[in-house]
Amino acid sequence: MHQLVFIPGLATDADMWQDQLAAVPSIWRTTVADVLSRHSRIEDMAQAVLDEHPGELLLCGASMGGIIAMEAVHQAPQRVRALALLGTSARPELPHHRQQRETAIQMVEAGRLAEFVRATAAMAFSPTHPSDKADLQRYKDMVLRTPPALWVQQNRALADRPDARLHLPAVRCPTLVLCGDKDLLTPPKLSEEIASLVPGAELHLLPRCGHMLTMEQPEEVNALLLDWLARLKL
Numbered sequence: 001m002h003q004l005v006f007i008p009g010l011a012t013d014a015d016m017w018q019d020q021l022a023a024v025p026s027i028w029r030t031t032v033a034d035v036l037s038r039h040s041r042i043e044d045m046a047q048a049v050l051d052e053h054p055g056e057l058l059l060c061g062a063s064m065g066g067i068i069a070m071e072a073v074h075q076a077p078q079r080v081r082a083l084a085l086l087g088t089s090a091r092p093e094l095p096h097h098r099q100q101r102e103t104a105i106q107m108v109e110a111g112r113l114a115e116f117v118r119a120t121a122a123m124a125f126s127p128t129h130p131s132d133k134a135d136l137q138r139y140k141d142m143v144l145r146t147p148p149a150l151w152v153q154q155n156r157a158l159a160d161r162p163d164a165r166l167h168l169p170a171v172r173c174p175t176l177v178l179c180g181d182k183d184l185l186t187p188p189k190l191s192e193e194i195a196s197l198v199p200g201a202e203l204h205l206l207p208r209c210g211h212m213l214t215m216e217q218p219e220e221v222n223a224l225l226l227d228w229l230a231r232l233k234l
Contacts, residue, residue, distance in 0.1 A: 002057065003031065005032075006021070006061075007069055009087075012063075014034075016214050017214060020222060024226070031053065040157055042071050045071075046069075056080075059072055061085060066088025067164065070083070074164070081173050084178070086179070086214065101158070105152050114144060125212055126180060127182060171199070174200070174232055179203075180205070182208060182209060
């Protein structure tokens with residue numbers, strides 16, 4: 001049986017996948033990778049996913065998790081049989097984004113993680129998403145569960161991420177690309193780029209949805225993901 005591995009994004013955990021885990025039929029063996037908490041480089045995180053989940057894999061990664069999934073298929077194309085990439089980017093860090101990230105890191109290292117989360121959490125959702133929604137608080141709580149040192153480590157890994165665009169044209173497994181059409185953190189053009197590079201990739205932009213699409217539009221994500229899984233010929 002193929003294993004379906006969910007990979008969370010920056011400063012998140014299995015909680016971001018709770019609606020998907022509940023919806024996936026039991027015929028799929030599912031797990032959530034925790035490699036972001038134990039490694040400091042994207043390449044090492046991807047290798048750990050491969051080492052810790054033997055056999056043929058279906059990888060479903062969101063944001064930073066999608067970056068890890070793309071690196072995993074680069075390292076072991078024969079083992080990754082399908083990819084689902086949600087709200088992610090194949091591009092390396094640009095200089096001005098690196099500087100913005102470094103400013104945020106300095107803020108967190110100064111003991112101001114909670115302040116940073118309060119100021120930025122709403123950007124993970126669409127601009128029309130009510131700020132008092134329970135899932136926004138759920139997202140804040142999830143990020144604040146991340147130890148500040150780990151938050152910094154994950155951000156530094158993102159700053160040094162590889163350029164996945166170089167190997168995506170060689171991907172031969174079925175690939176599903178999802179993105180919120182109001183994603184402020186990884187705009188739709190980045191998902192469109194991924195879909196244009198991977199032969200045969202399937203792209204869906206979710207209307208009125210931001211970066212945390214698994215939480216903001218779980219029913220739509222589940223419908224697309226389950227339909228895709230049902231159509232896989234593995």
